[in-house]
Amino acid sequence: MLEGTKIKxxxxxxxxxxxxxxxxxxxxxxxxxxxxxxxxxxxxxxxxPMKSLKGDVVLVTGGGGGVGRQLAVKLARIGAKVVVWDINEDALRNTCSALRDEGYEVASYAVDLADRDAVYKTAERVKKEIGKVDVLINNAGVVFGETLLELNDKAIETTYKVNILSHYWTVKAFLPDMIETEKGHIVTVGSVAGLLGTYRCTDYSATKFATVGFHESLFTELRAHGHSTIHATLVCPSYINTGMFDGVTPRLVPMLEPDYVAETMIDSIRKNEVNCIMPGSVRYLLPLKCLLPSKMCWDLMHRVMKGPQSMMELKRKPQAA
Known part of the structure; x- marks a missing residue:
């Protein structure tokens, strides 16, 4: 009987x-x-020491172009079994053709990451046709480049579905197998815009802030439950010269090239790094956001870095219908 027992x-x-x-x-x-x-x-x-990805199944979302295509090519060259997802079938064919011309096999799937059911169904196909995914790189992203009042509601919803909600569906689809085999790596591609709010990016920045929170919470869950052999890496690059930020001319931070970003990402994965910020100099500016007065931060961004002015030159993208 426990009724009279006192809990110490x-x-x-x-x-x-x-x-x-x-x-x-x-x-x-x-x-x-x-x-x-x-x-x-x-x-x-x-x-x-750098871990080998040879023979590992690596899935890259948004692998039809830009950084995703560079990732697919470089991963294939170091012996990984590459699986590419993209909504653009023409871009998928181009990536696969480039890899096959070099003598590499690659699996490709046309999938709309904004469609949850399509993500789950395609994930099941991958597991049946290819096998267990060892490294998941959530790379796909969209940006429309409008101010809040110029964005239509469908564009905002699409940005959230592709840039962050799809991460939930892909990780839920592939993480259980990683836990079962005690091997895996999840790569969350965020952005410097997810660390510093950016002009004309109320939708994009917000989703990238969400990827940072998603990564940190997922990392915490994995460690708290003892899954130390499953790694998680957050990648936060600045502007990349892929056409997504076409027209933007950063004043102090150079536009990054897709080849450099992909190479740095792969190195970060092979080193099991938790955070990867590009360029590295941005890492030293981030604490200023919390340490300096808000007016001082605004003057630094507006007068010295000219962040809003550079984003004003961003070429608008067609909004979702």
Whole structure:
């Protein structure tokens, strides 16, 4: 009988002791983590351990063009079994033709990531026809480049469905197999616009902010449940020269080339990095957003970086009907 049993609660002295003990342990481990990070930052990739992706099934969404196509080509060249998803069938054929011309096999699926049922059905096809996905790269994204009042409702919904909601459907489809085999890697492609709000991107920036939260929460869940062999990497590049931000002329941060972004992403995956920000210099500007007065941040963005002015030159994209 438990009715008369008193539940013993930790004494205040015991709680203070536990907090002090955990804090000291944290500080000691922090020294190690900082030194480890500095060490691996200084060691060239050629001299550090990098996991092999040879033979792994790697699925790339939005693989028909831009960074996605570069990822597919580079992954195939290092021996990965590449699976490409894209809504554009012509772009899919071009990517597959380029890979087959080099002698590589590639599987391609035309799928609308804005359609949840289509994502789940295509995921089942991949598992039956190709096998378990080892690395999932949620790369697909859309941008319309309008101010809030100029965006139509359908465009806003499409941006959310493609840029963030599809991540839920793909991860839910492929993560259980990764957990079962205790091997996997999920790559969430966000953006610097998901770390700093951007002019004419109320829809795009918001979805990319959501990808950051999605990645951090997913990483927490995996670690809390002991799935340390399943890795998660968040990739946040600045403007990429793929046509998505055609017309934008950044003042201080150079436009990134798709080849460089894809190469950096693959290196980050092979190093099991948790965060990958491009260019690296942006990493040092981000803390200023929280540390500096808001008016000072605005002047830095408006007068020095001229972020809003550069986005005013973005060529508008056709909005969803």
């Amino acid at each position: 609660t930790p004494s205040q002295v015991s709680s203070i002791f536990d907090i002090a003990k955990d804090t000291v342990l944290f500080l000691l481990l922090s020294c190690y983590y900082i030194l480890e990070s500095l060490f691996w930052t200084l060691v060239p990739n050629a001299l550090r």
